[in-house]
Amino acid sequence: MKRPRLGIRxxxxxxxxxxxxxxxxISLVGGEAARVLGENGAGxxxxxxxxxxxxxxxxxxxVWESAQKRxxxxxxxxxxxxxxxxxDNALNAALTPVENLDVLMRLCGRPVAQPRxxxxxxELGLKRLAHRPSGRLSAGQKRRVSLARLWLTDAxxxxxxxxxxxxxxxxRALLCARMAAHVAxxxxxxxxxxxxxxxxxVPVRSxxxxxx
Amino acid sequence: xLWLHRFGSLPYFYRVSRPIALALxxxxxxxxxxxxxxxxxxxxxxxxxxxxxxxxxxxxxxxWLSLFGYTSMAxxxxxxxxxxxxxxxxxxxxxAPVGASFTFLALVTGSIWGKPMWGTWWVWDAxxxxxxxxxxxxxxxxxxxxxxxxxxxxxxxxxxxxxxxxINVPIIxxxxxxxxxxxxxxxxxxxxxxxxxxxxxxxxxCAALGFTLMFGWLTLWNMRAQLLWRERRxxxxxxxxxxx
Amino acid sequence: MHxxxxxxxxxxxYAGYVWSSYAIAAVVIVGNIVAPVIAHRxxxxxxxxxxxxx
Amino acid sequence: xxxxxxxxxxRDLLLxxxxxxxxxxxxLFFVLVVALFPLGTGASPAILVxxxxxxxxxxxxxxxLLSLQRLxxxxxxxxxxxxxxxxxxxxxxxxxxxxxxxxxxxxxIFVLASPLLVLLLGVPASAVPVxxxxxxxxxxxxxxxxxxxxxxxxxxxxxxxxxxLLIFPLYVPVLIFGAGAMRAAIEGLxxxxxxxxxxxLLxxxxxxxxxxxxxxxxxxxx
Numbered sequence: 001m002k003r004p005r006l007g008i009r010x011x012x013x014x015x016x017x018x019x020x021x022x023x024x025x026i027s028l029v030g031g032e033a034a035r036v037l038g039e040n041g042a043g044x045x046x047x048x049x050x051x052x053x054x055x056x057x058x059x060x061x062x063v064w065e066s067a068q069k070r071x072x073x074x075x076x077x078x079x080x081x082x083x084x085x086x087x088d089n090a091l092n093a094a095l096t097p098v099e100n101l102d103v104l105m106r107l108c109g110r111p112v113a114q115p116r117x118x119x120x121x122x123e124l125g126l127k128r129l130a131h132r133p134s135g136r137l138s139a140g141q142k143r144r145v146s147l148a149r150l151w152l153t154d155a156x157x158x159x160x161x162x163x164x165x166x167x168x169x170x171x172r173a174l175l176c177a178r179m180a181a182h183v184a185x186x187x188x189x190x191x192x193x194x195x196x197x198x199x200x201x202v203p204v205r206s207x208x209x210x211x212x
Numbered sequence: 213x214l215w216l217h218r219f220g221s222l223p224y225f226y227r228v229s230r231p232i233a234l235a236l237x238x239x240x241x242x243x244x245x246x247x248x249x250x251x252x253x254x255x256x257x258x259x260x261x262x263x264x265x266x267x268x269x270x271x272x273x274x275x276w277l278s279l280f281g282y283t284s285m286a287x288x289x290x291x292x293x294x295x296x297x298x299x300x301x302x303x304x305x306x307x308a309p310v311g312a313s314f315t316f317l318a319l320v321t322g323s324i325w326g327k328p329m330w331g332t333w334w335v336w337d338a339x340x341x342x343x344x345x346x347x348x349x350x351x352x353x354x355x356x357x358x359x360x361x362x363x364x365x366x367x368x369x370x371x372x373x374x375x376x377x378x379i380n381v382p383i384i385x386x387x388x389x390x391x392x393x394x395x396x397x398x399x400x401x402x403x404x405x406x407x408x409x410x411x412x413x414x415x416x417x418c419a420a421l422g423f424t425l426m427f428g429w430l431t432l433w434n435m436r437a438q439l440l441w442r443e444r445r446x447x448x449x450x451x452x453x454x455x456x
Numbered sequence: 457m458h459x460x461x462x463x464x465x466x467x468x469x470y471a472g473y474v475w476s477s478y479a480i481a482a483v484v485i486v487g488n489i490v491a492p493v494i495a496h497r498x499x500x501x502x503x504x505x506x507x508x509x510x
Numbered sequence: 511x512x513x514x515x516x517x518x519x520x521r522d523l524l525l526x527x528x529x530x531x532x533x534x535x536x537x538l539f540f541v542l543v544v545a546l547f548p549l550g551t552g553a554s555p556a557i558l559v560x561x562x563x564x565x566x567x568x569x570x571x572x573x574x575l576l577s578l579q580r581l582x583x584x585x586x587x588x589x590x591x592x593x594x595x596x597x598x599x600x601x602x603x604x605x606x607x608x609x610x611x612x613x614x615x616x617x618x619i620f621v622l623a624s625p626l627l628v629l630l631l632g633v634p635a636s637a638v639p640v641x642x643x644x645x646x647x648x649x650x651x652x653x654x655x656x657x658x659x660x661x662x663x664x665x666x667x668x669x670x671x672x673x674x675l676l677i678f679p680l681y682v683p684v685l686i687f688g689a690g691a692m693r694a695a696i697e698g699l700x701x702x703x704x705x706x707x708x709x710x711l712l713x714x715x716x717x718x719x720x721x722x723x724x725x726x727x728x729x730x731x732x
Contacts, residue, residue, distance in 0.1 A: 015362075018445065052596055055732055056296070079598040088589025094528045095521070104590075106517040107597040107604075248478075253464070263468035267477045274481070293725065310488055317484045321477045328473055348679040355675050359666055368729045369662045373676065376658055376722050380680050383711070387683035390707075391690060430488045437495040444499065444508045453503050 003030035004067045004081070004156045006051075006188055011060035013046045019058055020046055021209045030067065030156065030186040033179065033202055035193065038209030044192040045087060047209065048159045051190065052084045067156060067186070080109060083155040085163055089146035093135025097121060097145040100134055105152055112152050120151045124174065139166040150178050158182060160191035172197070223448040225299055226439060233432040240425030244273075247419025255412045265412075267325040272416055273423035274318035275339075278346055279381075281311030281427060285353070286378030289371035299435075301367035302442070304374055305357055306434035310427060312350035319343050338392035342385045349377045363442050514599040515607045522611030536577055536616050537623055543569035544627045555632040562631040563692035566641070567685050570620055570649060575674055577616050578656040581608065582727065586664050595731055602720035605661075605727065609653045609720075617649030633696055640695035640705070647708040648688040654719035655680050661726035683711055 011024040020043030028034055036044045049055045051062060064078035091100045101117045121130045124144050129137055134145065143166045150158065158179075164172050176197050179189050183202040190207070191197070251269030258265040285307045292300035322340055323333050334340070353370045360366035443449045467474045502508065526533060547565050551557055585591040594604050624645055625638045633641070659677040663669035691704035 054592060054595055077598065079596060082596060084592070084596050086589050086592050088587075088592070090589040090593050092521075092525065092584065092588060092590060094525055099521070099524065103517050103521045104593055106514055107593050107599070109514075109598045111513065111517075252474075252478075257468060262470060264470040264473055266467065266470075266474050270477050270481045309491075313484050313488055317481055320480055324473050324477050328470055345679050345682055348675065352676045352679065355672055356662065359663070359669075359672050365665070365729055365732060368732075369726070372658075372722065372725055372729060373662060376680070379718070380683070383683050383714075384679070387686040387707075391686045426485070430492070433489070433492040433496075437492045437499060440496060440499045440503070444503055449503060453500065 002065075002067050003186060004188060005029045005063075005065040006157060006190075007063035007065070008051075009061050009063070011047075011050070011062065012058040013043055013050045013055065014058050015043075015046060019212055022212045024060070024207070024209070026205070026207055028188050028190070028205070030188055031183060031203070032205055033183045033189040033191070033199055034205045034207050035191055035197075036207045036209065039211075042209040042211055044209060045161055047207070048084075048086075048161050048190065048192065051078075052082060052159050053079060064157070078157065081155050082157050082159065083108060083149060083153045084159045085146060085149065085161065087161045089142045091134040091142055091146060094133055096131045097126065097134055097137075097148070098130050100145065101148055101152065104149060108149075108153065108155070110153055110155065117148070117152065120148050121145070123151065124148055124171070140168060140171065143167055144171055147175060150175075150182070156187045158187065158189040158191070160189065162192055162194065164193050164195040164197060167195075176200070222298065222439060222443060222446075223452070226436065226448075226452065229432050229436055233429050233436075236425045236429040236432070240422050240429055243418050243422030244426060245422070247273075247415040247417070247422055250415025251412075251419065255415060258412070261329065264325060264328050267321050269416060269419050271318055271321040271325055273420040274314045274321065275343065276420050277423050277427050278311060278315035278318050278343065278350075280424060281307055281314065282346065282349065282374065282381065283378060285311065285374040289374040292368065292371040293375065298442075299439075301364075301371055302435050302438045303431065304353070304371045305367050306438050307427075307431045308350055308353045308357065308370065308374075310430045310434060312347065312354060314423070314427070315343060315347045315350055319347060336392070338385075338389045341388045341392070345384050345388070346381065349381070353377070511599055511603065514597065515603050518594075518604050518607035519611050522608055523614060526611065526615035533615055533619060536573055537619050539576065540569055540573050540620055540623060541627065543572065544630065548631075558631045559633055559696060562628060562633050563689035563696070565631070566624065566628065566645075566692065567648075567689045570645065570688075571652065571678070571681055571685065573616070573620065574649070574652045574656055575670075575677070577612070578653070578660045578677075579670060579673060581612055581657055581660050582664055586730075591727065591731065595728065601724035601727060605657065605723040606716070606720040609650075609657050609723070612657075613650045613653045617645075617653055620649060621645045636698075637692070637695035640701045641692050643705055644688045644691040644695075644701070644708060647705060647712050648684045651684050651708070651712050651715045652681060654715040654723075655684075658719060658722045658726055661723050661730060664727070664730040684708065687711070 006028045008024055008026045012019055012022040014020050020041075021038075024047070026034070036047055038044050046055060050057050062078070064081070066081055068081075090104060091097070095103075098114060098117050098121070101121075102111075102114060105112050105117075118127075118130055121127060124147075126141065126144055126148075129141060129145075134142060137145065143163075147163060163175060167175065172195065176199055179191075179197070180199045180202045183189055183199065248269050251266055255266070257263055285304050288300040288303040288307070291297055292304060319340065322343065326335055326337075326340075327333050353373055356373055357366045357370050360369055440449060465471060544565060547561075548558055551561070582591060585594065594601060597604065621642055624641055628638060628641055629635065656673075656677045659673050659680075660669070662676065663673050666672065687704045687707045691701040691708065694701040694704060
């Protein structure tokens with residue numbers, strides 16, 4: 001099977017009229033992770049949002065070549081194969097973790113059965129909280145619930161914005177293991193992080209954003 | 213298409229918009245003055261309305277512009293949304309205050325004309341009511357533009373709002389018309405509309421055309437200021453002012 | 457047609473209505489001409505003063 | 511494709527049920543506006559019946575304005591809206607599901623509460639079916655059109671007054687036909703024409719507004 005590939009060509013992004021970085025070129029293939037580096041305000045979140053299609057680049061292009069591409073008439077789009085964990089957890093305070101994850105997985109086109117959601121939450125040490133309103137969880141617990149999507153999805157492309165924020169040491173180790181497994185299985189992960197995330201044997205490339 | 217591409221270039225637009233604005237201003241003002249002169253001086257007195265009908269030489273062109281302006285905004289808005297053309301975004305934002313002021317003018321002059329004709333300043337007549345709602349549509353676009361901080365998002369939001377608005381304009385007009393025939397009935401004195409004499413009609417057409425050209429001029433004028441503000445940090449703007 | 461200037465200004469008794477309409481129209485149009493010119497000058501001055509050079 | 515529609519619809523209805531206190535507030539607002547009105551005009555039945563179409567529809571409009579402000583706001587604040595935009599499914603479909611859920615939880619309540627209120631105002635019982643039909647056809651359109659406005663003002667912290675300026679002019683046709691149908695029914699005249707027009711507006715709204723809402727959400731999220 002072909003490997004998926006994420007190509008970024010001469011990409012310039014900005015907030016409003018002002019360019020944050022210019023001329024970014026990189027090509028990632030399945031089996032590679034990439035860490036986005038740059039100081040505060042360099043455009044790390046902007047890059048991830050642009051890759052996900054939430055923002056239009058000022059110039060340049062993003063090409064997604066899917067491993068599943070069947071023929072030219074039936075392209076598999078980046079959106080179909082994406083798991084995006086943003087800065088916010090995307091959890092509604094009045095819904096339980098199970099309900100939230102159920103909807104989130106349906107939204108990204110990969111519905112999963114509720115028992116599997118409960119199992120995954122249990123693996124992440126959230127068993128007792130699975131049916132409590134999400135609003136009553138601590139910041140770290142919410143983050144873990146939000147990250148549970150990574151255990152439920154089979155999307156080849158992951159875009160993770162500060163996935164380890166508010167996580168304790170054990171949860172961070174779990175996250176690293178999951179990310180490494182995903183990349184080792186031929187997936188791509190692009191992430192930003194302030195904490196050190198040790199992805200063991202997996203190649204991690206750097207995307208350096210220099211302000212212009 | 214090449215022409216369009218070149219025109220889409222902002223420095224080019226900034227350079228040529230000035231002569232184009234003047235090229236619109238001169239015939240626009242001349243035509244408007246000629247039309248108004250013809251209406252005020254040459255046109256014979258209307259046998260029903262007396263000299264008050266001379267207000268129409270302002271009112272009718274303004275009312276025409278209010279619709280023309282909103283439609284042009286919506287077309288530019290659609291272009292801005294589909295092709296992300298920056299100049300189209302700027303047009304929407306720049307045309308809104310001009311269109312709003314002519315809509316206001318149409319309302320005020322309509323009301324002043326109505327006082328001697330209907331005996332009251334305001335009548336919930338179908339056309340006046342539609343015009344009032346059109347003014348609110350304009351004010352909505354202006355208010356939205358002022359409220360959103362990022363100029364880009366503000367302009368795109370205004371573009372969408374004007375497209376939504378223009379779909380509603382005929383519906384609003386139809387509904388107001390429907391409501392008017394239902395409740396107002398024949399209580400409002402309406403004058404018969406005999407065919408206008410050429411001496412009356414001709415200046416009116418000239419004034420309307422002149423106002424339309426002036427609308428283009430004033431909007432271009434506004435666009436230049438808008439463009440400069442949005443591009444104030446760009447290299448070409450700095451170059452324009454360091455060369456000067 | 458008007459017989460004399462006096463008659464012209466009187467507008468058949470509708471002078472107040474007609475001339476106020478035209479006066480308001482003049483104000484609106486002049487305002488539309490002047491406002492962008494002032495805005496343009498203001499922005500141009502700020503650009504020349506290098507206020508946006510970060 | 512429809513599975514996302516149902517998922518969002520079910521989610522929002524579940525939320526509405528969990529936060530049913532808010533629904534009661536909407537209903538109370540509607541009842542209060544109508545109940546306070548006679549205190550302002552005097553309780554003369556003739557006046558109350560005459561103004562009842564305007565009163566009912568204006569209070570529905572105001573209630574819609576107040577409730578619509580929260581339509582996308584929680585999703586915007588907690589990041590769920592981002593996930594809607596990232597979904598491979600059409601955003602317009604998700605928007606339609608949200609508006610439908612919103613209407614089931616607020617507009618439908620007004621429809622069901624209206625007979626009681628119009629009888630309170632002294633409207634003949636024979637007019638009640640037409641009044642309910644007009645609200646049934648009109649309130650979803652209010653939701654669809656209002657959602658465009660609320661999506662456009664999403665990034666603003668306090669959008670209430672601005673929102674009213676954006677959407678009230680667009681509400682004019684619904685107000686006219688809705689109140690027109692109600693008045694015709696009260697006067698014992700045929701109201702079918704106005705109801706057909708309301709239905710036409712609703713059809714137009716369902717077929718076009720979701721795309722405008724989707725475009726507005728994208729603009730606000732950029």
